[in-house]
Amino acid sequence: MRKDTMLLAAFTQASVTQTGVGAWMHPGSDPHVLDADYYINLGREVERGGFDLIFFDDRLAAPAAYGGSVREAVQRGSRVIKLDLLTILTLVAASTSRIGLGATYSTTYYNPYHVARAFATLDHISKGRAVWNIVTSLNAEEAANFGVGEVLEHDQRYDRADEFLEIVTGLWESWEKDAIQLDRETGVFADPDKVHQLNYQGKYLSSQGPLTVPRPPQGWPVLLQAGQSGRGRQFAGRWADLIFAASTELDGAKKSYAAQHEVAAEAGRTAPPARILPCAQVVVGPTEQVAREKKAYLDSLSNPVEGLMQLAELADVDLSTFPQDEPFPDDLLDRVTGSKAIMQNLLAGTEKTFGRKPTPADLGAFFAGRTGGHQFVGDPGQVADEMAEWFHGYACDGFAIAQNDSPGSFQDFGRYVVPELRRRGLVPEVDAAPRTVRDRLGLGPRVSRNADQT
Ligand SMILES: Cc1cc2nc3c(=O)[nH]c(=O)nc-3n(C[C@H](O)[C@H](O)[C@H](O)COP(=O)(O)O)c2cc1C
Structure with a gap:
């Protein structure tokens, strides 16, 4: 434990x-x-x-x-x-x-x-x-x-x-931790030896x-x-x-x-x-039961296109250009210039959920409403x-x-x-x-x- x-x-x-x-x-x-x-x-x-x-x-x-x-x-x-x-x-x-x-x-x-x-x-x-x-x-x-x-x-x-x-x-x-002195008697606000340039x-x-x-x-x-x-x-x-x-x-x-x-x-x-x-x-x-009903209602508010829109942003790939009901091409990840790791993770999750090579429609439905x-x-x-x-x-x-x-x-x-x-x-x-x-x-x-x- x-x-x-x-x-x-x-x-x-x-x-x-x-x-x-x-x-x-x-x-x-x-x-x-x-x-x-x-x-x-x-x-x-x-x-x-x-x-x-x-x-x-x-x-x-x-x-x-x-x-x-x-x-x-x-x-x-x-x-x-x-x-x-x-x-x-x-x-x-x-x-x-x-x-x-x-x-x-x-x-x-x-x-x-x-x-x-x-x-x-x-x-x-x-x-x-x-x-x-x-x-x-x-x-x-x-x-x-x-x-x-x-x-x-x-x-x-x-x-x-x-x-x-x-x-x-x-x-x-x-600034070092004790650089500020705020000393009204001496007129010293801060110790110059304790404030440094970085020069990076x-x-x-x-x-x-x-x-x-x-x-x-x-x-x-x-x-x-x-x-x-x-x-x-x-x-x-x-x-x-x-x-x-x-x-x-x-x-x-x-x-x-x-x-x-x-x-x-x-x-x-x-x-x-x-x-x-x-x-x-x-x-x-x-x-x-109440939780499941709430979840069903939430799901009804989002749709696969919105999922794909968010993912296109993350992956930096236009996911609208692929036929929506055909599996993605094998080189999809090579075209990703944003986050490959997140896309890989989500494609694996989608494949597991739908039991087939994911299509854009599957991926959009999987991602819509879940933020990964x-x-x-x-x-x-x-x-x-x-x-x-x-x-x-x-x-x-x-x-x-x-x-x-x-x-x-x-x-x-x-x-x-x-x-x-x-x-x-x-x-x-x-x-x-x-x-x-x-x-x-x-x-x-x-x-x-x-x-x-x-
Ligand atoms: C929970 C979570 C929140 C994130 N929030 C942001 C964000 O607010 N803005 C952003 O540009 N990227 C955000 N990212 C993306 C990460 O910064 C990172 O780029 C992404 O996970 C891919 O990893 P990589 O950069 O190593 O490829 C987030 C990722 C996760 C998992």
Whole structure:
């Protein structure tokens, strides 16, 4: 039996789109996603529900990979709205006191100085609760929005991201912990010997420093990553405190968990192991029958074309060009310039479900409404038991719970499942002590320079 406890992330979007793209049509969904109150309320629900952090995904373009146009996505409300996340997390920071505040920022389209500054600021104003989901970004529409003509190929994006992280973490450490003196008697604000330039010069990126934000309360804000490829896992093994995974089945999740730990050990990681959270869709009700009816209703709101639209975005391949009822060609994965690993995983899941080589229609139906994770459907005890099996089987260290309807899914999870997980000793009672998220989640200090300064 494991002695540690599960971590629970509330996985959401600053959008009308949730796990199922048709979620905005659900009567339990609050559609006012352009209002501050929506996020203030969502943050409070997540904190009250017993989650450890709220996490917002991101994409820097409306989906146009499917059929080469945004028309279909606009009409369906499918990931066409994506608000800037640090503005939103500022609202959530002010209306909560405990949960981690996670935002996705791209290493390919943002600048390291800007990212270091933005997350250091969030970390200060939230008293040590900033979490950065590091993505290298996936598709041509994002490049086009940022005026980038030539996109680096997949593994090179991670080489560049390594340099990006050298800069960001270096800038976070450019002020030593006790640099600020604020001495009115002597007129010394900060000790100049304790504020350092970075002078980083890499192959792709450079930065001088120091940062104009003093050392963040967490030292390094918590680093989150979701690489699924060999190179992506290596990057996560080096940098991440938390890893999101995309496994849809228990056996696959166990293998992926073991593989991620091996990669990190091979990379000589000295920090505590990253904690791995597979994405999960939970549909729970007071009885199994109610949960199944809720699930059937949710399924009725999404359709296979929307599934394929989301996948085209992830894979960066126009999936509308294949005959919809014929199996995909054998070289499909060779044409994927976005995430091969996620496509491979989903094609395997589709083949298992339909018992044949998948067609576009099969894949769309399989993916629509699930965001790539496992579906836990049942009464509170059933969902908690199945989650316990994953946790005790070393398939995960917790879950990233994706929303179906918002905020209904997180309310249901907090109301029905968290008490059952607590009863099983898998989730601790709320600890209201003022602590940073890094400390609260037992992630351990991270530092690369000024090692005595953690
Ligand atoms: C649960 C989960 C959430 C993710 N969120 C985002 C996101 O918000 N934005 C993004 O561009 N990519 C996101 N990704 C994609 C990953 O960053 C990564 O590119 C993908 O898993 C493929 O791995 P690879 O980059 O190693 O090929 C997510 C992946 C998973 C599994």
